[in-house]
Amino acid sequence: MSFIYNIGIHIAHFGLKCTSLLNEKIKKGVIGRQNTFKILESNLTPNDKTLWFHCASLGEYEQGLPVFKELRKHYNQHKIVLSFFSPSGYEIRKNSPIADVVVYLPLDTKSHSKRFVNIVNPELTIFVKYDIWPNYLNELKKRALRAILISAAFRKNQSYFKFYGAELRRALFSFEHIFTQNETSKTLLQSINYNNVTISGDTRFDRVFSQLDLNNDLSFVETFKGDKLCIVAGSTWPEDEKLLINYINSCDHKNVKFIIAPHNIKTSQINSIQDKLDCQSVLYSKKNDQLLIDAQVFIIDTIGILTKIYSYADIAYVGGAMGHTGLHNTLEPAVFAIPIVIGSNHEKFPEAKAMIDIGGMFSISNQETFNNILNELIRNEEKRLSCGRSSMAFIKKNKGAVIQILDYLRI
Template identity: 65%
Template sequence: MGFIYNIGIKLAETVLPCIAPFNQKIKKGVVGRRETFSVLKENLYSNDKTLWFHCASLGEYEQGLPVFKALREHYKAHKIVLSFFSPSGYEIRKNSPIADIVVYLPLDSKRNAKRFIDLIKPELTVFVKYDIWPNFLSEIKKHNFKSILISAAFRPNQTYFNFYGKHFRNALFSFEHIFTQNENSKTLLRAIGYDNVTVSGDTRFDRVSSQLEMDNTLNFIEQFKQNKLCVVAGSTWPEGEALFINFINKHALNDIKFIIAPHNIKPNQIANLKDKLKVKCVLFSEKESASLDTAKVFIVDTIGILTKIYNYADVAYVGGALGSTGLHNTLEPAVFGVPIIIGNHYDKFPEANALIENGGTFSISNQQEFNTILTRLIENKKDRELAGSKNATFIKSHKGAVNTITQYLNI
């Protein structure tokens, strides 16, 4: 399996530059990876002490951030290298204050892994959740550097737990310790003989809980909301937006406000959404010149403010689970004590399953179900507040992963 894997990496090194001109995301990754080693050479010196944090993308960065902050505070004299595999993480967090150097992770060839680790020489490496690269981890182990995996969540059908997965199982054994989100993941690791495992829970609970300590005020949202009941649709995709377009155009009452924050903010798609709504809409980009108080729908055509916007929600919808794109972050609205509606494809998201079982989150699969649940939450204040309270309590009761990890690291 290892031979096939390494052939696949070599093939990717050849193919990706060829298709990059036709795909902007791939192009950013290809160009960014070409610069990684020169960036490291320019910013690292032989006497530097370093830590290395790796995240697949933005979601894993947010997940690991509470641990990163604790390590940053403790290891003040160290340089921190933060790497991303995906452009969606790198492009948004390339100026992260948590790190001294932010780079794209090179493809996981043996040559790249050796060169990367020889340059960084990390005293501690932290991988987040699932982005596990065998050659990098093998090189770390070869040098006897310390590495941990945090917020890991495993499923029985993953390669590690199948007869053909020895190469990837070996990668897991390169970690000094693995911190899992749940008992099931720990059981799977124990079944393959990996015993250095602790169920810490999900660091995202600590991450979203810290949001309550921040200033979440957005004056333009207050001007738009006008103390009326507000439904926030976050990280929406077209299939979810269609539900809102239908509901707003046919059923929404005059005293209800709606905020829609699409995942894709390309101008043509924002314009298409606005055109389909038969009520007064205002875009974030128009807020300085528009009459916010008289608008029915506020469309967020920017990124980076959705978490604060959830603070103004009375009901939230989180996108992704109606289609095949994957459910977005349900914990962000839950921490504010907001009832949540999601699509029906959430099986791979244990926190969504738990929120539904807890009674504060509701799954829908079609327009009728959406209309029924949203209408009940709008019209029945008691049901709405009870569901929101259940979500807030759930978040509070699952904090503590960061403390478990930092205690292990003696910081």
């Protein structure tokens, strides 16, 4: 099985190089991985004490951040290496203040893993949720270097729990401890005789709750919103935007303003949204006070400010579940005690099901249900506030994973 896995990694390496000729995002990752060892060797010496944090992408980084921050404070004499597999994580967080060195993780070949661990030699390694690479983990275990997995979420159809998943199962046993999000994940691990496991919950709850301690003021959003009710649509895709545009164009609620923060901020996509709107809109990149006051729709053609924008929402729509790209972070708006609307493809997101069950979130499948729920939430203030309270209560109930992880690490 090990032989087959390693052959597969080399084939994947070749495939990514070929695909990078046609895909700009993949190209960034391929080029970035070529520079990883040079960056590490330029910033680390054999005498450095280090920690290694690995995240697949931006979502996992945000998930691990509350743990990373605490470890940064405790291990203040250590250098921290932060690695990403995806360009969407690396390109946005390559200047993260919690790390001394940020790199792309080279593909999981035996030679790459040996060289990487030789240079970094981490006293402690934290992997977040998934992106579990057998050669790297086996190399850590071979050297008796500590590694834990946090916010893990497993499903029974994954390779770890199939007859052909021996290599990946072996990688799991390289972790000295795994912190899972739920009971199902713990039970699955125990079914393969992995027992060093704790149900700590999802660190994202701690992450979003900490947002309330930050300054979330955005003067330009205050100018745009004024005294109107505000609907914020975050991380939208074309299938989400079609619903929103149809609703806005037919909306008779003159006391309502809309903020759309698309996942894709390419000029062509932004222009497409703006061209289809029948009302006045303004782009973040071209905003001024008068345009903001007059516009009914504010389109955010930048990244990094959506979480703060949610603090101004009376209702939130979170994209990704109308299609099959995957539901985006619904906890970010929930912490601001607002009702949330999502699409119907949310089976892999237990927090969505939980919030729907308690009345803080609504799932829609077509234009009619979308229109109906927005109209009801706009007109019924008591329902809007009640749903928002349910969202906030859900966040408060589920935070606390970070404390359990730090307690295990004796910090």
